[in-house]
Amino acid sequence: YTEGSHQDGNTPQVMSETANKTPGVRVRFAPSPTGYLHVGGARTALFNWLFARRQGGTMVLRIEDTDAERNKPELVKGILDGLQWLGVDWDEGPFYQSQRTELYRAAAKKCLSNGSAFLCYCPAEKYAGGDHTEPAQDEEPKAGGPRRVTRCTCRDGIPSTPGAKPAVRFKVPLGGTTKFFDAVFGESEFSNDEIEDFVLLRSAKGDEEFGQSMYQLGVVVDDIDMRITHVIRGADHISNTPKQVLLYRALGAEPPVFAHVPLILGADKRRLSKRHGATDVNMYRAEGFLPEAFRNFLALLGWSPGGDEEFLRTKDLLQKFSLEGVSRTNAVFDRPKLEWFNTQYLQKLPIEELLPEVENELKRSGLWKPEWAAGAAPGSDGRDHAWLAKTVDLLRPRIRLLPDFSSWSLAFFTDDFQRDPAAKEKFWKDAKVPELLAKLADALAAIPEWNHDACDHVSRAVAEAGGVKAGLLINATRVAIVGQAVAPPLFDTMVVLGQQRVVGRLREAVAGFGKS
């Protein structure tokens, strides 16, 4: 078979018999490019991925783009990017349903020939929308009670609108039930009389015999062709499942195990939508969330390992994930908790894992300097090979999102920063401050060995000599050297900034006192 979109549209993508050597679990994620990758889809993708990787199975990616009207091919890239950011990879695909049309038509014809489907000439409106609790006008009510769904005469071989282009509909059995097993919800049974004769193939628009496949057909044909063993998808598909089971039977295939996962809702308990703020996974990336934190948060929406642990790194998720832990109740997307997870990862990640993320952020904002990669302090002799690590380590308990490294921490990465007027107002209002800072600058300049304790002793000595509390000088100094009232502990900050810069910034601040 061929992967990707780089093939001619005439050859359907068909799985070859030898495509996959891994027996066992095969799952798939099948987004539709009618929008971006939303958090619900991302969560479904994550569960599939976790399940596949946990079981040593295969993950297939399939793009369900059978609706030419709504489909926006340019959105596929964003979806793929989102998955990649999330760390969800796949072994086969992406396959595009729009390139597999012949496969669906062949399946529909098979249903037609074995009597499980029929040609329907009715106008779409007859079936669409509204209330179907009454029997269709042109048919007799059944003896056992009113029909629940529309059943037209076409299904009995009597075209309702002769001459119209027909669609292919599935001929749902009259009476009886359809059962299936769901790994999350258990056994389910639906009455066939509640299932409408759903469309398999749209009617032709041009001079072809039939139009494009509909969702139900495409899903089943592909899941059979791709030998999917576990269908893990949103609970909004529960009601579609009996239709699909009927299709599996009609095509002579055994249905897979289904696992429907609860939906993700907004704070108002309504289905998550744009109104609720960001629902596009790529927006979280853009905001500066760490992918692993996002993944951890997402995994816990509708799933739990059973105990109380919550900080679960990807390796932990991989080790603990199981369908048994999936909940049956819809979950509200709680942004504050997501932010908490992010701060947890920012703090707990081994520094070497965080550094690349910070580097990307600093490059994005244009603050990055190549010499930091080696760990050298700016303007130093290069002996301090852990400068960036030390700085990031100092900063990280106070960071909420990656871009904070560029904005809130600006003074740590460049000399081009402004001193916050409000901070000056707050900590420089004591008249002794200029003189104290000047003395401190001189005292610091004289330190032979620049380290935390030396800075501490010198600063406290200057405060004492000046007759003020150490805190007053410390706070004033903080504003002088990093420009803001809020920053990491002063002496650690001094160490990281380096003697030359600290003294320079102090003198610069003193010089600027007269001016505004």
Add this chain to the structure above:
RNA sequence: GGCGCUAUGGUGCAACGGUUAGCACGCGGCCCUUUCAAGGCCGAAAUACGGGUUCGAUUCCCGUUAGCGCUACCA
């Protein structure tokens, strides 16, 4: 409307017949302290309602209510 699913603090989850109903986010307070975080401690806060079954129900069954889903020639 019909059919289906669900129901533990505001939120995410535990407890899968017997617990003072647990953890986390958020919220309030205290401690720490050099600003702000982080961290530690404490606190307020829940089994939707009504019937059963049982020695005993958050847990099992039924009903009610509520929410969500499906009910398209969308996926």
